[in-house]
Amino acid sequence: MPTRGNVEVARGEEKCADTPAIVIKASERSAVNKQPKFDDVPGTYVFTKEYARKGYHLNMFCMSFNVEANRDEFRSDEAAYLRKYPMTDEQRQAVLDRNWLEMLRLGGNIYYTFKIVMHDRRSMQYVGAAMSGVTEDAFKQIMLTGGKDQEGNPRRGPNVLGSRDD
Amino acid sequence: MIEIVGGVATSHVPSIGAAIDHGKTGEAYWEPLFRGYERARQWMAEAKPDVVLIVYNDHACAFSIDLVPTFLLGVADQFQPADEGYGARQVPVVPGHPELAWHLYESLVLDEFDMTLCHSMTVDHGLTVPLSIMCGEPDAWPCKVIPLCVNVIQYPPPTGLRCYELGKAIRRALESYDSNLRVAIFGTGGMSHQLQGERAGLINKEFDKAFLDKMSADPQSLTAISHHDYILQAGSEGIELVMWLIMRGALDAEVKEIYRHYHVPASNTAAGLIILEND
Numbered sequence: 073m074p075t076r077g078n079v080e081v082a083r084g085e086e087k088c089a090d091t092p093a094i095v096i097k098a099s100e101r102s103a104v105n106k107q108p109k110f111d112d113v114p115g116t117y118v119f120t121k122e123y124a125r126k127g128y129h130l131n132m133f134c135m136s137f138n139v140e141a142n143r144d145e146f147r148s149d150e151a152a153y154l155r156k157y158p159m160t161d162e163q164r165q166a167v168l169d170r171n172w173l174e175m176l177r178l179g180g181n182i183y184y185t186f187k188i189v190m191h192d193r194r195s196m197q198y199v200g201a202a203m204s205g206v207t208e209d210a211f212k213q214i215m216l217t218g219g220k221d222q223e224g225n226p227r228r229g230p231n232v233l234g235s236r237d238d
Numbered sequence: 239m240i241e242i243v244g245g246v247a248t249s250h251v252p253s254i255g256a257a258i259d260h261g262k263t264g265e266a267y268w269e270p271l272f273r274g275y276e277r278a279r280q281w282m283a284e285a286k287p288d289v290v291l292i293v294y295n296d297h298a299c300a301f302s303i304d305l306v307p308t309f310l311l312g313v314a315d316q317f318q319p320a321d322e323g324y325g326a327r328q329v330p331v332v333p334g335h336p337e338l339a340w341h342l343y344e345s346l347v348l349d350e351f352d353m354t355l356c357h358s359m360t361v362d363h364g365l366t367v368p369l370s371i372m373c374g375e376p377d378a379w380p381c382k383v384i385p386l387c388v389n390v391i392q393y394p395p396p397t398g399l400r401c402y403e404l405g406k407a408i409r410r411a412l413e414s415y416d417s418n419l420r421v422a423i424f425g426t427g428g429m430s431h432q433l434q435g436e437r438a439g440l441i442n443k444e445f446d447k448a449f450l451d452k453m454s455a456d457p458q459s460l461t462a463i464s465h466h467d468y469i470l471q472a473g474s475e476g477i478e479l480v481m482w483l484i485m486r487g488a489l490d491a492e493v494k495e496i497y498r499h500y501h502v503p504a505s506n507t508a509a510g511l512i513i514l515e516n517d
Contacts, residue, residue, distance in 0.1 A: 093448035095471065096462050108393065113470050115436030120393045124303060135302045137323040173436070182434035182475075183297045183391060187323030196253065200438040200506050211439060215503035219430075219441025222471060227441070235274040235499040 115224045117176040127179020133157040133167070134184035143191055172203050240412045240419050243285040244496065244515040245489045246278070247425040247453060247482040248368050250294060253505040255327055255367040258375060271509055274499035275371055281496060281513050282372040282380075287422035289335045289382045291342075291408065293484045294364035294426045295390045297322065300356075306392045307354035309404065311346075312361075312385035313339040320360035329366050329375075335382035338415060342384065345411030351404055361385055368426045371511070381422075390427065390478050398468075399461040401480045405487020412488070425485030427478025429500075430471075431507035440473040441508045446500060449479060450512055454495040457486040475507075490516040 110118045117123065124131075133154065136142040146153040154164045166174040167188065175185045189199045201211030214220060218227035254271070257263050263272040299320035301307070317332040346353050365385055373380055389395055396404075405423075412421060429449065432440040449472075452460050460483060468477040496513040503509075 093442075093444035094452075094460075094463060095467065097464060097467055108466070110466065110469060113437075113466075113474075115438075116432065116469065116474050117435050118393055118469060118474060119391060124392060128303060131298070131303050134323075135298055138299060138321050140321065140325070143323070176434055181298070181303075181391060186433070187298070190322075190324040196433060196505050200433065203434065203436055203438045205436070214439055215441075215506060218443065218502060219506075219508070220432075220437060220439045222440070222442070224437040224440070226439075234501075235277065236497070 119181050123176075123179045123181070125179070127163075127181065129157050129159045130163045130167075130175065130178060130180050131184040133159060134180070134187045137187040137191055146191065170202075172199050176203075240415050240417055240421050242409070242412065242488065242516060243287050243420050243422050244281070244513060245423045245425065245485040245493075246282075246368075246372065246511070246513050247428075247485055248278075248371055248511040249428055249504065249507055249509040250364045250367040250426040251504045251507045251509060252322075252363040252367065254509065255329075255363050255370055258370050259327060259329075271501045271504055274501060274511070277497050278372055278499065278511055278513060279374055282422075285422060286420060287381050288419045289338055289384060290369075290422045290424055291384045291386055291488075292365050292368060292424045292426065293386045293388060293481045294368070294424075295478060295481065296387050297362050297364060297391070299362040300359040301387070303392065306389050307356075307387065308389050308396050309351065310354040310356050310385075310387040311339055311343050312356050312359050312387070313343060314357055314359065317359060317361040317365075317383070317385060319366055320362040322362050327363065327366055329370065330378050332361055332365065332369070332379060332383045332385075335384055338382075338417075338419065338421075339384045341415050342408065342411050345414060346404075346407055349407045349410060351407050356387075359385070359387075364426060368424050372424070386484070388481050388484070390480065394465055395477055395480055397461075397465070398463050398480045398483050401483040402457065402461045402487040405484040405489075408484070409488040423485045423488050425482035427481045428472070428476055429479065429508040429510040430473050430476040432473030433475050433506055435474070437473075439506055440476075441502055442471055442473070442476070443500075443502060443508060445471050445476075446508050446510055449482075450498055450500065450510060453482060453486055453512055454493065454498075454514065457483065458491075460486075486514070489514055492517060
């Protein structure tokens, strides 16, 4: 088996040693300079260079919310404040519409756009529900029963918790 | 010589901080999570580290997309809690340890880890929530803190293997520092969670349980998990788990597991905590 450093590199798909719960696929390292592909990850916007470049001004607009005076200015006239940033009209409209998925598609990153969520006095669960297309109560219930699986479908398990003192 | 009193890995969910700040830890939703933190706080009070190196990520507060350091050390005398877009957390100012931080910077760069150096920075929930989890609500934090900030937002974050190797270099740097300081290392973030997209709300308790087991018994195997594997199985923000491997690399290959705690959900996140000590 080939190695990188002193770590064995799995070829194809293998289980993580004796732990079937973590599946290790072929090393990304061998794919340096290749376009990362996340096509098999549903409902996910990995913040690659394409999104970072497209979303720069949108994200910097969100970043400005770290200053209270800017939040106040946005609150008093959202459209006027948005015009101060050289964003696309589409990006401005997505903010005005609070279209959270559209903001991601247009290059927004969740840690940045979350500042708008908090400005609106909403929560991560609120925006998680909005992006999932369910009510906030339904989303909270999904989280209480173990969240969503890899395909994005709600699990229907019991709440999971536990502590262990060895 | 410095004594490494232990390593702690813990999630740093902002709503855990908010639950503490707004007196909600006794509510039915939060009580099981915080009950599990009691043992961790007891460990912290007994271990009494003089300095804690906290590995965390900034969330568009001290740094933006304008400047994305992969690994950064804070060498300031103190660090103010950041206004993250909704006012700063009302927690004590975080005292730094510039002398040890500078030593780490010099040692790590000469050991081939090209750290970014920062004299002036705020710290957000990624750093202050773990302090709150481990120390409660003191008037002043009981230890000095060295922030080690890692990029996990802009793809690609450092690999798990690189993080693990950085941990080993941190260990070498600490051991070359002439002092009797007691030092703990926190790796923060994770566990499985996804905050964004239609798949927001992903949790993978089987992955998390296996990860906790391997953190304790076989950390080297975790270094083979690729970014793609993390994102697919542990969620787009679950990739923060690479930061746990920095802490783990700084400990012995074989460690004693002191305590673990795992709870779902804390907002949209699987909250995990593990405490390890060198044997």
